[in-house]
Amino acid sequence: MKGYSSLIKKLKAIKKMGYIKTHRAGNTGIGKTLEDLLGITENNIPGPNAQMIELKSARKNVSSMLTLFTKSPLPRKANSVLLERFGYESRRGNHKKELHTTVSAKEFNTLKGKTGFKIVIEEDRINLVTSQNEVVGYWDKETLKKSFERKIPKLLYVKADSRGSGSNEKFWFNEAWLLSGFNFGSFVRLLQEGTILVDIRIGQYPDGRAHDHGTGFRVLPAKLDLCFKHREKIL
Incomplete structure (x- = not known):
């Protein structure tokens, strides 16, 4: 890929190709197929003015969500506390604990039939709060802002109709x-509003330590553009 202008030409040529069979089965097939067609090996690509931009792709009209970025909650031992207090035996049957749950600001989630926690937004922080109003983890707003800006300063977002499975x-x-x-x-x-959700994915290392598999802030593909001030249609 020589540059941004050649990338756009390639995208227009790919559009004219119509339906293309996936290069990999499963959820990641769309990203793999697009990267192969564009001739790139990573999702950071050259953009205007020599800036690198993130490449993301998504199926249209699907309920699966896109990860904006991942960030473990604070304080530093928050994952260990969450796993100890709310974790459950791993479904892999390896006698380890795990905690896989989605959290919203709209309502408390449910963990193994019991009330878990929800997102509560304050002036400087975004908290994980139990039904007893106990903060069990948090994110500093300024840190989140910098994480997003560093991860996705610009984003080339490609959508596709899909058929088959x-x-x-x-x-x-x-x-x-x-x-x-x-x-x-x-x-x-x-x-x-509950449009962006937080997926907590914590496992356990063989020695018992908590292992963050990627606590992610996620959004529906159709709402992704609402996170940005400037939107330019390429195709």
Whole structure:
């Protein structure tokens, strides 16, 4: 990939190709297929003015969510506390504990039939709060803002119609947007509305220590553009 202009030309050529069979079965097939077609090996690509931009792709009209970025909660031992207090025996049958749950600001979630926790947004922090109003983890707003800006300063977001499933799934990459200017105010509002959710994924190392598998802030593909101030349609 020589540069941004050649990337856009390639995307327009890919659109004209119509439906293309996936290069990999499963959820990651769409990203793998697009990267192969573009001739890139990572999802950071050259953008305008020599800036690198993130490449993301998504199926249209699906309920699966996109990860904006991952960030473990604070304080430093929060994952260990969450795993100890709310974790349960791993489904792998390895006698280890795990905690896989989705958290919203709209309502408390449920963990093994019991009330878990929810997101509560304060002036400077985003808290994980139990039904007893106990803060069991938090994220500093300024840290989150910097994490997003560092991870996705600009985003080339490619959408595709899909049909079929598994190894027979096919994609038609027919829409693309260049998104920039992360809007932290919109991010917080979408989190408050329950449009952005937090997926907590904690496992356990063989020695018993908590292992963060990627606590992610996630959003529906159709709402991703609302996190950015500037949106330019490419396809």
